[in-house]
Amino acid sequence: MSNARSGKTPEKIVADLVTANHILHGQNVVDGFGHVSARHPARPDRFFLSRSRAPALVEANDILVFSLDGEPLDPRHPPIYLERFIHAALYRARPDVHAIVHSHSRSVIPFGAAAGVQLTPISHMAGFLGEGVPRFEIREFAGHETDLLIRDNQLGDALARVTGDAPVVLMRGHGVTAVGRDLQQAVFRAVYTEWNAAIQAQTMLLGQPVYMTKEEASAAAAANDGQIARAWEYWAVQAEAARRALG
Amino acid sequence: MSNARSGKTPEKIVADLVTANHILHGQNVVDGFGHVSARHPARPDRFFLSRSRAPALVEANDILVFSLDGEPLDPRHPPIYLERFIHAALYRARPDVHAIVHSHSRSVIPFGAAAGVQLTPISHMAGFLGEGVPRFEIREFAGHETDLLIRDNQLGDALARVTGDAPVVLMRGHGVTAVGRDLQQAVFRAVYTEWNAAIQAQTMLLGQPVYMTKEEASAAAAANDGQIARAWEYWAVQAEAARRALG
C-alpha cells in the first residue's frame, strides 16, 4: 500500500522518516553519510528529506520539503545534501516509489566495485533482489573525472534510467540506493540488501552458491512484504533506545 | 533431562521461553525474524510459541499454546508465525524433542547454500554437529517455485523426515533449525552452530581443516551437555540487561 493510499498524514510520514533515519544507523546501513526520504502523502510532487545531517542525529525539525526538481521549498533552508537529486529523479521516474534510501552499505560496495560479479538473492529475506540489481557506472554518463556524486538532475535521470523498475541499484565506487512503496519497505530492502551481500560473499568463498530461482525470489519477496511490520517494530524500538542513550 | 522429567511448571517453561527469545537476539542468532518454542511440560501434544513478533520484544503475554497440528488453541489469536509448522512437525516426529529454535543464522546460511560443502564439527563446543547436519532442499519436495517457507504440515513433515535424528538441519537459502531436550540445549545448539560455521569457514580459507573425529564429537557433546547451565546463566543476565536498556 503506498503512502498515498495509506492515509497517513504528513506528520506521521515525517515521524516515520525520523525513525527510518535512526533505524538505518542502528542496522549499520548508514554511518555519518547516507540519507532516506519519503514522498509527501498528499502531494506526490513533493518529498521529505533531512537537512544535511548524519542520520543518527536527525530529528523532526531537521526535515525539509523538496519539490521534484530537488530544491527545498523554503528558500531560507539550512545546508542540504549534495545528492538530493537521487531522490528527486527517482520520484520523477517512478510513481510507484514513495520512499528511497541511499547508503554506503559496507558489504554492498564490493558488489558494485568487483567486475563480473552479480549481487543475486541467496537468502530468502532478500528475494526482492530477484527483480534485478542494475549497476550504475557513472563513467558511462559523465566520464572518468567525476566525484562519483549525483550532483544534478541530469545525473539523477541517468541513475533513474539505469534503475528502471528495479528495487535496488548499485553505484560503482559509491554505494547503493533502494526504493520502496513506503518507508518500511525501502528500509527493509536496504537492510536485507546488505545482509544478502554479506552472505553471498561468504558463500562464494565456501563453494558453488545455489542461488534462488527467479520464481523462489519472487514468491519470497511477496511473503516477506507481508511481514515487514514485525521487523520495523523491532528496529524502531532498538533505534529509539539507542537514540535515548545518545542523550 | 527433558522438560517433562524436569518437573518444571508451564509458567516456568514460559518464563524460560521468553528468556530464550532474548538470548537468541543477544547472541545474534535471530534478528527481527526467527522463533523458538517449547513443548508443554504436562501435555506433550501442545507447545508454546510467541505470536508473530521479533524475538527481542517477546514477553510472557505474547506466548500462545499450539496443538501439534500447528494451530493455536485459542481461536481469537493474534497474528502468528507463518512457519509454526516447523515446530509442530518436529514435535510430532521427535518425542525426545522439547524445544526448537528456527533462525536465519548469518554464518550458517552459506553452509546451506554452497554446493559440496558440509558443516562439520571443528570446535569442541559444537561436538553435537557430529550427529549429522542434514540439508533440507525444499525443491525436492515442492519444486522450484516456493517462497522457501515451511507453510504447512506437509512441508513440515518433509523437513522432519530430512532431519531424522539429527540435532540440527540446514534449510537451503533460508536458515537452520536446532532441536533440544529442553530450551537450554536447543539454544546452546543454535548458538554454537553459528559459532562452528564461522570458525569452519575461516579455517577452510587458511588451510586444510582438521575436523573432529566422530568419537571426539560425541564425547565433546556429552561433556558440554553437562555445562550448558553456565552459558545459560551468562546469556540470560546479558539478555535481560539488554532488554531493560530497550525500555
Added chain:
Amino acid sequence: MSNARSGKTPEKIVADLVTANHILHGQNVVDGFGHVSARHPARPDRFFLSRSRAPALVEANDILVFSLDGEPLDPRHPPIYLERFIHAALYRARPDVHAIVHSHSRSVIPFGAAAGVQLTPISHMAGFLGEGVPRFEIREFAGHETDLLIRDNQLGDALARVTGDAPVVLMRGHGVTAVGRDLQQAVFRAVYTEWNAAIQAQTMLLGQPVYMTKEEASAAAAANDGQIARAWEYWAVQAEAARRALG
C-alpha cells in the same frame, strides 16, 4: 616482575583476577566458557581460580584456592571447571608463570585446526608470539576418542611439555592457553594473540605476508611489556562499566 616480587597481597591478586575475568569477556577472548587464574603471591604452590562460572559474571566470592594438583583446598567447594588441570600443570612446570588464560578465542581456533599453517607475529603488538606457538594435538597423547578437554593431571602434563617455554599454546579443535609473569601480561597476550590471528588471516588472503623477524618480535615484545599498564587501565574501565550495565 612476578606477582611474588610485586608485593601484591592475595586480596589485590583476587581483585585483579575478577577484573581479568571481566576484561577477557569485554575483549571477546572468552564467552560463557574459558577461565583465568593467578598464582598465590605468597604461596607458589597454590593458585586462585573461579568456581565454574562464566567469566563475565565472576565476583570475588567466586574465587577458590587450588593446590597444584588441581584440587580446591576447601572440600566443600561448589562446582569447578573441568579443565583446572591446564592451570595446575602449567604452574607446576613453569615457576616463571604467575597467571594463565585459557580461552576459545574465535580467530585463534582456525590456526590450531588448519594443517600446515603457523600462527606467526605480523603485528608488533604480538611480538611475544616470536617465542614460539606450539600446537597441542591431544590425539598424540590420548588417542582419537577424547572430548578434547584437559581433564586430568596426565593430560595437563602433556600440555605443559608441548608448551615448553612458550608464552602461548594452541589446542587443536579446542582453543588456546596464554601464560604470563602476572595477570596483566597473561591477559595482554591473550588479547593480542586473537588480534594477530585475525590480522594474519586477512593478510594471507591479500598476498604474501611479511612476518616479523625473530629479532623484531623479541624487541617488540620487550617494548610492549613496558606498556601493558596503559592497556590494562583502559580495559578495566571498560569492563567495569559493562559489569555495572549488567546490573
Added chain:
Amino acid sequence: MSNARSGKTPEKIVADLVTANHILHGQNVVDGFGHVSARHPARPDRFFLSRSRAPALVEANDILVFSLDGEPLDPRHPPIYLERFIHAALYRARPDVHAIVHSHSRSVIPFGAAAGVQLTPISHMAGFLGEGVPRFEIREFAGHETDLLIRDNQLGDALARVTGDAPVVLMRGHGVTAVGRDLQQAVFRAVYTEWNAAIQAQTMLLGQPVYMTKEEASAAAAANDGQIARAWEYWAVQAEAARRALG
C-alpha cells in the same frame, strides 16, 4: 582551513583533541594504543599530545605541550608515548599539517604487511588515498632488529621522508599514520582509511576491483572535504555518550 587560520584558541584545540581521542576509539581506529595530536594554533613550533594513556580515557588535563623535537615543555611531565617522534617529525616536515593520527587500524595493517598489494581508493569516501599511500619499511632505515617503533627523531625523519606529501603512510607490521589540515580532517582520513581497506580486501576476494581513477579520487576528496563537519558532529555525539557510559 588550517588550525592557524581557523582562529581557534588553544583551549578549543585541546577540547577538540580530547574529542578526537574519544572518536578514534568509538570508530575502532585505536584500542589501548595509538595517539592523536594537534599543532598549537598560535605557535606552529609546538603541538598538543596526551600523556601516555589509552585514547578512550584521555581528558583535557592529560594533554601536554611538546616542542618539535618531540619533548614536553614541562620537565616534570608524566610518562609519555614512546612514539611522539612520529608527530614531531611530521610537523617539522609538513607545515601544511596541523593534526596527526597514529593507529594500529585493524583492516589497514594487512595492507602494510602483504607484499605486492597496494591500498587504493575503491570507495569515494576515501578519495584522499588517491594522493598516494606510501609504505614505510623500517628495515630499510634501521635494519632487521628494531622493535618497529619510531623511537627517535632520526626514525621520525625517515618516516616523514617516505610520507612525502601523502595524506597517509602505512607502517609495515605496525600500523598507519594519517595527517590533516586540522583534527577533523586527520580523524576523517583515519576512519575512512580503515573503511577503504576493509572494502578493498572484500572486493579483491569477490572479483577484479574497479578502482577509482586518479581524477575521480581527487574530485571525491575535494567534495568530501566540504562534508567533514557532518561526520564529526555525529562521531562526537556518539563518542561523548560512550564516554559518559564509562562513568
